[in-house]
Amino acid sequence: MATLKDIAKKSGVSVGTASAVINNKSWVSDKTRKRVWEVIEQLNYRPNQTARSLKIKKSETIGLIVSDITNPFFPEIVRSIEGIARNHGYSLILCDANEDIEIGLESFNLLFDKQVDGMILLGGIVPQDALLSFLKKKNFPLVVVERDYGYSRLNTILVDAVKGAFTATTHLLNLGYWPVGIISGPLSLDQESNYLHGSVGRFEGYQAALKAKGIPFDKSWVKEGDFRFEGGYRAMMQFLEQVTVPRAVFVSNDLMAIGAMEAIKNKGLRIPEDIAIVGYDDIPEASYTSPTLTTIALPKRKLGTLAIEILLKSLSGQENEYQKVVLPTKLVVRESCGAQIQEG
Amino acid sequence: MATLKDIAKKSGVSVGTASAVINNKSWVSDKTRKRVWEVIEQLNYRPNQTARSLKIKKSETIGLIVSDITNPFFPEIVRSIEGIARNHGYSLILCDANEDIEIGLESFNLLFDKQVDGMILLGGIVPQDALLSFLKKKNFPLVVVERDYGYSRLNTILVDAVKGAFTATTHLLNLGYWPVGIISGPLSLDQESNYLHGSVGRFEGYQAALKAKGIPFDKSWVKEGDFRFEGGYRAMMQFLEQVTVPRAVFVSNDLMAIGAMEAIKNKGLRIPEDIAIVGYDDIPEASYTSPTLTTIALPKRKLGTLAIEILLKSLSGQENEYQKVVLPTKLVVRESCGAQIQEG
DNA sequence: GGAGCTATCTGAAACGTTTCAATTTACAAC
DNA sequence: GTTGTAAATTGAAACGTTTCAGATAGCTCC
Structure with missing residues (x-):
């Protein structure tokens, strides 16, 4: 592997000049520039980024911790982040936490050792105390997506979960369905670990929608899931075994909604004729299911591009404020809610 | 950020000794070791991996180029690779090529500049000429998954695509369907860029199955897709607009199969009553679709763990042979093929 | 009390860059 | 020619580690 020294020797200039050439410094004479470039090409020289990083104290690398890479919600976000990062000369070190908070913490530390210049947390699987105690000591470029740590000196990109759930539930209520249930995300976990997961916001939105219609909230229309396919299936099964079954259900994410639909079909019931469903996320799969899934679309691409x-x-060091961005959601009406054809 | 020098000064030893302590060299006295560790903890010292990498000429980083991270086939493989890599002290630089061969090449070069110690190509989106001319010059730890570059000095992990496609097609033929079409992957691209994508093997398997039954091959039962949802939809639409429509179709990956099913349903036809479908990959979504998708399952986890x-x-430098592993596939019978309940 | 060990520790070079003060060169002006 | 100035180049230090030849100290043995 050729080094700058080789280039310098072979083209008869000093190392400093050779460095100036590859960095396109303006003060190198055209003659020298040309000669050095010839040698660079001849030796097929590529600068050693590690040495460069050491010197300039930047790795030009960004750490990315995804809470669950196999959740179809994330890959599109990852893609948009990776593309833009690459176009700006940054590469991405990926860590998948597999929804495990221990791995989240481990990855968090590991990324620092790797000298990443900044970090993006997709889904915020890093434990709150570790993250906050770190941030209070150091100032470090960091963006959190889809998790609210409730700390002001932190860039956060959220989606208006309350309003999204409100819209979804109201949509079902407006269609005249009653009763309308909810399959939520993990609620109890939230309290124990102080993990303000999106599930709480979505649950609040559901309750608010009932309230707005003057309908009393009733615990028996609530089942708790785990944001995974199986959890949705199980929760719906519980509903189906009740004496009275909800006429419609708002499911807190699409993966669970698909599981819930599976349960309904297995019981020989029809969607939406017997039970109407609205999901949340608008993962690509929502368009594939049968019936297709009415859902709350999050601006996934936007979430990624904004984060990066x-x-x-x-990273560019502009003395910028910490940002907390809340993006709007959008109701996507498909078949599972039983609405007449109408643009949502 | 504390450096080794700080540690050395504060604990009254030389830098060399301090280094020996964090690297757990055996010849440091217990007394010194203890004192240095105290300072390390006190200053919250963490070794600078960049400097370390420069010196030891290893980055402890692996490059991973995925041909399409949003294809549900890949995330599970990525996860298994990342987990094992992390447990061995390696982290992963992720590049997503978005099925774009230009990006594949760009990423390939970029990863070298980043001094990755080795590389895994998931789906082999790097152009053949670039890869092979590189390999002929240098010797570099590299594993290719699900693409056969047809070069012997290269670790390759494949799945028996020919046999898989043969099994799928034969399954349809045995059910008495006729004619049986195929939606293939990009075939023409393969010839132009000499890109021996899995699509060719699957196509060959289809042809072999016909041959085995003594059925002549007919071009009009072949449509070319792009391995994406939309491509499957479009290809199926072309079939549906033909005078005679195939009775069953083997689709070369599940994403396209789901697209194809969508097209069929949009035309008001039934699966499998009007058209039977078998896919390839067994992505998680294959169990969610309606009807559920009969498909060829690849050992995804195994593909990942084996690769890493x-x-x-x-990477460990053992003078090992180049390996070419071919893993078996498995037919998973679900509803879309219209087979009676039977274990596959 | 010196030789010979061993166990422990030191100091400096090296890894491949960037950076910058200092130097050299080129050239114009007189 | 000398001087002044700008342009081009050099050389060495620095980034934070690892490594290794050599130094030192403490023993044992005769």
């Missing part, structure tokens, strides 16, 4: 853009700005 | 294990062995 805010991070890049922060 | 071979790479790690190669």
Whole structure:
């Protein structure tokens, strides 16, 4: 592997000049520049980024911790982050936490050792105390997506979960369905670990929608899931075994909604004729299911691009404020809610 | 950020000794070891991996180029690779090529600049000429998954695509369907860029199955897709607009199969009553669709673990042979093929 | 009390860059 | 020619580690 020294020797200049050439410094004479470039090409020289990083104290690398890479919600976000990062000369070190908070913490530390210049947390699987105690000591470019740590000196990109769930539930209520149930995300976990997961917001939105219609909240229309396919299936099965079954259900994410639909079909019931369903996330699969899934679309691409853009700005050292962005959701009406054809 | 020098000064030893302590060299006295560790903890010292990498000429980083991270086939493989890599002290730089061969090449070069110690190509989106001319010059730890570059000095992990496609097609033929079409992967691209994608093997398997039954091959039962949802939809639409429509179709990957089913349903036809479908990959979604998708299951987890294990062995410098592993596939019978309940 | 060990520790070079003060060169102006 | 100035180049230090030849100290043995 050729080094700058080789280039310098072979083209008869000093190492400093050779460095100036590859960095396109303006003060190198055209003659020298040309000669050095010839040698660079001849030796097929590529600068050693590690040495460069050591010197300039930047790794030009970003850490990305995804809470669950196999959840179809994330890959599209990862893609948009990776593309923009690459176009700005940054590469991505990926860690998948597999929804395990221990791995989240381990990855968090590991990424620092690897000298990443900044970090993006997709889904915020890093434990709150570790993250906050770290942030209180150091100032580090960091963006959190889809998790609210409730700390002001932190860039956060959220989606208006309360309003999204409100819209979904109201949509079902407006269609005249009654009763309308909810399959939520993990609720109890949230309290124990102080993990303000999106599930709480979505649950609140559901309750608010009932309230707005003057309908009393009733615990028996609530089942708790785990954001995974199986959890949705199980929760719906519980509903189906009740004496009175809900006429419609808002399911807190699409993966669970698909599981819930599976349960309904297995019981020989029809969607939406017997039970109407609205999901949340709008993962690609929502268009494939049968019936297709009415759901709350999150601006996935936007979530990713915004995250990396805010991070890049922060990386560029501009003295910028911490941002907390809340993006709107959008109701996507498909078949599972039983609405007449109408643009949502 | 504390450095080794700080540690050395504060604990009254030389930098060399301090280094020996964090690297757990045996010849440091217990007394010194203890004192240095105290300072390390007190200053919250963490070794600078960049400096370390520069010196030891290893980055402890692996490059991973995925041909399409949003294809549900890949995330599970990525997860198994990442987990094992992390447990062995390696982290992963992820590049997503978005099925774009240009990006594949760009990423390939970028990863070298980043001094990755080894590389895994998931789906082999790197152009053949670039890869092979590189390999002929240098010797570099590399594992390719699900693409056969047809070069012997290269670790390759494949699945028996020909046999898989043969099994799928034969399954349809045995059910008495006729004619049986195929939606293939990109075939023409393969010839132009000499890209021996899995699509060719699957196509061959289809042809072999016909031949085995003494059925002549007919071009009009072949449509070319792009391995994406939309491509499957479009290809099926072409079939549906033909004078005679195939009675069953083997679709070369599940994403396209789901697209194809969508097209069929949109035309008001039934699966499998009007058209039977068998896919390939067994992505998680294959169990969610309606009807559920009969498909060829690949050992995804195994593909990932094997890839990283071979790479790690190669990285450890053992003078090992190049390996070419071909894993078997498995027919998973669900509803879309219209077979009676039977274990596959 | 010196030789010979061993166990422990030191100091400096090296890894491949970037950076910058200092130097050299080129050239114009007189 | 000398001087002044700008342009081009050099050389060495630095980044934070690892490594290794050599130094030192403490023993044992005769």
